[in-house]
Amino acid sequence: MPKNTIIGFPRIGEKRELKQxxxxxxxxxxxxxxxxxxxxxxxxxxxxxQQQAGIELISCNDFSLYDTxxxxxxxxxxxPPRFADIAESTLQYFTMARGDQTRVAMEMTxxxxxxxxxxxxxxxxxxxxxxxxxxxxxxxxxAIAFGITPKVNLIGPLTFLALAKTTDNSDAFxxxxxxxxxxxxxxxTLAGHAPSLYVQCDEPILALGTTPLIESHLxxxxxxxxxxxxxxxxxxxxxxxxxxxxAILAKSGIWGIGLDFVHGxxxxxxxxxxxxxxxxxxxxxxxxVWKNDIHTTLELLERIGLAVPKxxxxxxxxxxxxxxxxxxxxxxxxxxxxxxxxxxxLEKLDEVALLSHALHGKPLNPAQTQALExxxxxxxxxxxxxxxxxxxxxxxxxxxxxxxxxxxxxxRIALQKAALNYPDLATTTIGxxxxxxxxxxxxxxxxxxxxxxxxxxxxxxxxxxECLAFQESIGLDVLVHGEPExxxxxxxxxxxxxGFAFTQNGWVQSxxxxxxxxxxxxxxxxxxxxxxxxxxxxxxxKTQKIVKGMLTGPVTILNWSFVRxxxxxxxxxxxxxxxxxxxxxxLQEAGIGIVQVDEAAFKEGYPLRQEKHAxxxxxxxxxxxxxxxxxxxxxxxxxxxxxxxxxDIIHTIKAxxxxxxxxxxxxxxxxxxxxxxxxxxxxxxxxxxxDIHSPRVPxxxxxxxxxxxxLEVFPKExxxxxxxxxxxxxxxxxxxxxxxxxxxxxxxxxx
Numbered sequence: 089m090p091k092n093t094i095i096g097f098p099r100i101g102e103k104r105e106l107k108q109x110x111x112x113x114x115x116x117x118x119x120x121x122x123x124x125x126x127x128x129x130x131x132x133x134x135x136x137x138q139q140q141a142g143i144e145l146i147s148c149n150d151f152s153l154y155d156t157x158x159x160x161x162x163x164x165x166x167x168p169p170r171f172a173d174i175a176e177s178t179l180q181y182f183t184m185a186r187g188d189q190t191r192v193a194m195e196m197t198x199x200x201x202x203x204x205x206x207x208x209x210x211x212x213x214x215x216x217x218x219x220x221x222x223x224x225x226x227x228x229x230x231a232i233a234f235g236i237t238p239k240v241n242l243i244g245p246l247t248f249l250a251l252a253k254t255t256d257n258s259d260a261f262x263x264x265x266x267x268x269x270x271x272x273x274x275x276x277t278l279a280g281h282a283p284s285l286y287v288q289c290d291e292p293i294l295a296l297g298t299t300p301l302i303e304s305h306l307x308x309x310x311x312x313x314x315x316x317x318x319x320x321x322x323x324x325x326x327x328x329x330x331x332x333x334x335a336i337l338a339k340s341g342i343w344g345i346g347l348d349f350v351h352g353x354x355x356x357x358x359x360x361x362x363x364x365x366x367x368x369x370x371x372x373x374x375x376x377v378w379k380n381d382i383h384t385t386l387e388l389l390e391r392i393g394l395a396v397p398k399x400x401x402x403x404x405x406x407x408x409x410x411x412x413x414x415x416x417x418x419x420x421x422x423x424x425x426x427x428x429x430x431x432x433x434l435e436k437l438d439e440v441a442l443l444s445h446a447l448h449g450k451p452l453n454p455a456q457t458q459a460l461e462x463x464x465x466x467x468x469x470x471x472x473x474x475x476x477x478x479x480x481x482x483x484x485x486x487x488x489x490x491x492x493x494x495x496x497x498x499x500r501i502a503l504q505k506a507a508l509n510y511p512d513l514a515t516t517t518i519g520x521x522x523x524x525x526x527x528x529x530x531x532x533x534x535x536x537x538x539x540x541x542x543x544x545x546x547x548x549x550x551x552x553x554e555c556l557a558f559q560e561s562i563g564l565d566v567l568v569h570g571e572p573e574x575x576x577x578x579x580x581x582x583x584x585x586x587g588f589a590f591t592q593n594g595w596v597q598s599x600x601x602x603x604x605x606x607x608x609x610x611x612x613x614x615x616x617x618x619x620x621x622x623x624x625x626x627x628x629x630k631t632q633k634i635v636k637g638m639l640t641g642p643v644t645i646l647n648w649s650f651v652r653x654x655x656x657x658x659x660x661x662x663x664x665x666x667x668x669x670x671x672x673x674x675l676q677e678a679g680i681g682i683v684q685v686d687e688a689a690f691k692e693g694y695p696l697r698q699e700k701h702a703x704x705x706x707x708x709x710x711x712x713x714x715x716x717x718x719x720x721x722x723x724x725x726x727x728x729x730x731x732x733x734x735x736d737i738i739h740t741i742k743a744x745x746x747x748x749x750x751x752x753x754x755x756x757x758x759x760x761x762x763x764x765x766x767x768x769x770x771x772x773x774x775x776x777x778x779d780i781h782s783p784r785v786p787x788x789x790x791x792x793x794x795x796x797x798x799l800e801v802f803p804k805e806x807x808x809x810x811x812x813x814x815x816x817x818x819x820x821x822x823x824x825x826x827x828x829x830x831x832x833x834x835x836x837x838x839x
Contacts, residue, residue: 090145092444096408097134099151100597107601135236141437148231149224150241154185154600157206160243165218168210187782198692200327205599209252211260219270221277244289245271268309279318288322295328295696307336314341326407328696331358338363350406359395367396370406372439377650379431380439382463389447403444409433413594428466478612492713495721504724508681512804513834514565519638520814521555521570548572552627562828566634569627577640578648582607584619609649615667618674625678637675637683642711647689658707668715676723684726705740712744730813735763750774752812761801776812785825791833809834
């Protein structure tokens, strides 16, 4: 039996090689062969890294050119009808993900409570399925040729159907028998190419708790799949505990189960139900960057070992390492003390191998002995370091007495409408405008010291001037400065706050070729000086129209950072909230009448388990309200939330008490908007009327129809009209006609 494994590995490339290859292909600079060769190079490199670290069971098919859920859609032949006429498979694949001028892309949303986005399967009662083994079989053959013991990674059938949406309100699980039949065919085919094959079916849906529907099918589905000769089937769950389904899976005939002991400590309560199952113990955090405390983890493994014999115990990561950066090897500017506390994907491979050696009593080589001592020293250093704690910050938080705004919404909005004088169906954007190569080059040169501050600021002012001129030329009502000075909506603020550190190459995949570089939130948070006031007030000085101030909210800054794990998240979020509150006060005192506090990641911070929601909602709401508590009643607070299912938290969103909320509805339709209507949402709302994650340019007639659909749900006095997200990833040649068409559509509806 393998003594260790990992759930999955990153795929974008440690220097974002796949991103670059994909974007060159999409822009027509290179053919698809370059993408294919880049992908093959990365897969071989990643397998080699795992081999060298001593990982015994190595995943294949965890790689994807865009998204593994999209790969599963193709594997099952679940192609939505609007893409069925695209004969060329590569073109069809990317059109499903990105859309084109005549086809809207498939819906995209967050993968459980992470910042990774997946493509949502789109089914109906008429859906027909046909197995396509091309990718899975090809990657298995590549892995075997490379010389590793492969574990084929698949999205499990229950998770696939549970996350699917249907376009006709039919039941996705009506297709379960057919989908399971195709999985049986797939496993039979794979088993014919590799003797004694390990297959990992990811079923994170089980971490939400076994609903009657899931529970009624779980044992039957995996009894069928585990019966395939020559396959050792592993069911992997992660992001929380899965103790309810362990006993069911133990009787199904599967070979092993993967449980997350980092984010699902309760899993230890289910070990008595394992029976003869092998346990893939997720004890190395796959979602955060802090070094594993080896000695503490070995104590946990000894407890696990009381219920599971060591010969049936396989050390693993808590989830795929997709959610952390590649390696510390390229980080030359981080503080050495901070670096000693960190562990990225490659370093986590070493932790998994070291833990399995120690647990199974294998002799440690000199490098491993040295690593064990360094681990002990790092754990002690982090507990006692003076760079983490700021007594002034802690005292301010303890003595804060104002936690929310002064007047209720009904009174505030009357003051705001009088002061701001904006029309019904007011048009605006979410905040950012295209980050052109020239702009990124200017910002990079300034950061590297090869461009003077005066020259840099002149470039930024020119960009702002151009953004404002364009917005005025098409007739937008509320303008933005375009955010040319910002690299990322969290990183920009973190760079100006105490308690944050930043990597040079700590990229993680958000969706497709889109990568983000989350800050390292390691210490107490404070704001030494204003962060946005100079640029926003400059923009406001150049126009008679309203310019929004643009901030990122405390919950999103927290959820999109790698957060210290030595202090409760509630306290960390409150520290950030105080800094944002100070910024709002400075903006309004400088004459800015609208401030947008984005909480794009509010939903993804929710624990997966319903019983844990109340605690998160309490401190997340508290933090947002604290951040806006400094706003005068006449200062209008906007917030933005994107790509989330809101039905289960709609009352919480209402309780945030923002004056205006903008949300994504372009891909999901007005079903989302109807939820707001059902609860009697009183605040103003800006549903996104076109999808910015697709390069297509919607025409004005299409947007007119969309606005009329919105007006069936909300009166014009309550509606704002905007795209569904920021425009930084789009090109100007897409942005300009899309926004012009949006304003034309609004004017047509206004009459």
